[in-house]
Amino acid sequence: SQQGEEDPQALSIQEGENATMNCSYKTSINNLQWYRQNSGRGLVHLILIRSNEREKHSGRLRVTLDTSKKSSSLLITASRAADTASYFCATDENQGGKLIFGQGTELSVKP
Amino acid sequence: GAGVSQSPSNKVTEKGKDVELRCDPISGHTALYWYRQSLGQGLEFLIYFQGNSAPDKSGLPSDRFSAERTGGSVSTLTIQRTQQEDSAVYLCASSPNPLGYEQYFGPGTRLTVT
Numbered sequence: 001s002q003q004g005e006e007d008p009q010a011l012s013i014q015e016g017e018n019a020t021m022n023c024s025y026k027t028s029i030n031n032l033q034w035y036r037q038n039s040g041r042g043l044v045h046l047i048l049i050r051s052n053e054r055e056k057h058s059g060r061l062r063v064t065l066d067t068s069k070k071s072s073s074l075l076i077t078a079s080r081a082a083d084t085a086s087y088f089c090a091t092d093e094n095q096g097g098k099l100i101f102g103q104g105t106e107l108s109v110k111p
Numbered sequence: 112g113a114g115v116s117q118s119p120s121n122k123v124t125e126k127g128k129d130v131e132l133r134c135d136p137i138s139g140h141t142a143l144y145w146y147r148q149s150l151g152q153g154l155e156f157l158i159y160f161q162g163n164s165a166p167d168k169s170g171l172p173s174d175r176f177s178a179e180r181t182g183g184s185v186s187t188l189t190i191q192r193t194q195q196e197d198s199a200v201y202l203c204a205s206s207p208n209p210l211g212y213e214q215y216f217g218p219g220t221r222l223t224v225t
Contacts, residue, residue, distance in 0.1 A: 030211050042115075042202065045213040088154065096167050097142055097209035101154035 006089060006102040014110050019076040021105040023089030024069075030094035032065055034074050037086045037104070046074075046087075081111045113137070115217035117203050123223045124193055132188045132220045136205030143186050144206070144214060145170075145178060149199035157201075160186060161209055193224045 005024045013019055025032070031050045035043040049056045049065045049072065056063045062075040076083055086106050090099035116135045124130050136143050145157040156170040160180040171177070175194075180186040190197055200221050204214035 033213060035216075041200065042218040043204075043216040045215070048211075048213050050211070090154075092211060094211070096159050096161065097206055097212065097214070098144060098156045098159050098167060098170075099146075099214065100156065101146075103153045 006087075006105050008105060009103065010106045010108070012108040012110065013079055015079060015081055017079055017109075019079050019083070019107055019109070021074045021087050021089075021107070022071065023073070023102050024071045025089075025091045025100075025102075026070065027091075027093055029067075030092045032063075032072050033090045033092065033099065034061075034063060034072075035088045035090060035101075037088065043088065076107075079107075079109045081109050083107060083109045115203055115205055115215050117201075117217040117220050119220060120218065121221045121223075123225060126195060126224055127192055129189065129191045130193055130222065132190075132201050132222070134186045134188070134203030134205075134217060136184065136186070136203070137207075137215055138184075140205035140207050140215070141183065142206040142209040142212075143180060144204045145186070145188050146202045146204065147199045148202060148219070152199075154202070157188070159209070190222075193222075195224045198222055198224045 033048045034046040037043045047058045060077045065072045086104045088104045089102045118133045143160040148154045159167040175191045178188045200219040202219045204216045206212045206214045
């Protein structure tokens with residue numbers, strides 16, 4: 001079953017602009033993770049935010065988590081063409097670590 | 112160090128045949144996961160191993176799907192009597208600990224059932 005709902009489904013921006021992707025989920029979570037996927041193959045972990053955290057930064061990435069609204073956002077600042085990829089949020093419901101993925105946001109950054 | 116590897120990278124098979132997909136996790140990672148990614152279904156959890164045991168098989172879509180893990184390392188996912196709807200990318204991931212850690216994904220096996 002898919003827990004995470006992401007929006008937008010697709011996002012096209014110019015290099016240098018910021019990109020914001022949103023994720024909503026339905027049940028209580030242990031943590032929420034964001035992954036990136038290029039060309040429909042392996043996923044790369046970007047950032048993990050625990051349920052007791054509200055904001056986290058990693059380089060050009062900023063993630064927020066609002067457990068009262070069951071939502072998260074991923075902000076990529078000063079985007080680059082190399083950021084073009086699909087981005088997925090995934091929730092860990094503390095059931096052995098299995099992840100429930102959202103449908104993903106397809107980001108296109110034009111040079 | 113080496114990441115998660117999967118083989119084969121691509122597999123084309125005829126409907127009704129059995130297939131085996133292999134996953135080599137990162138050495139020392141106790142948790143291993145299988146996911147499936149297909150158009151229209153997104154990324155779906157299939158099965159989770161902690162060591163050699165599978166506490167959670169809830170995502171396996173039918174009894175044609177099975178998986179095992181030996182020596183706390185390599186895992187194989189077997190699909191019997193393949194159907195066209197089994198066509199998807201099968202992704203394996205491992206984690207040093209199942210409790211709230213990031214997962215490291217392999218490149219996937221693209222399965223096409225004709």
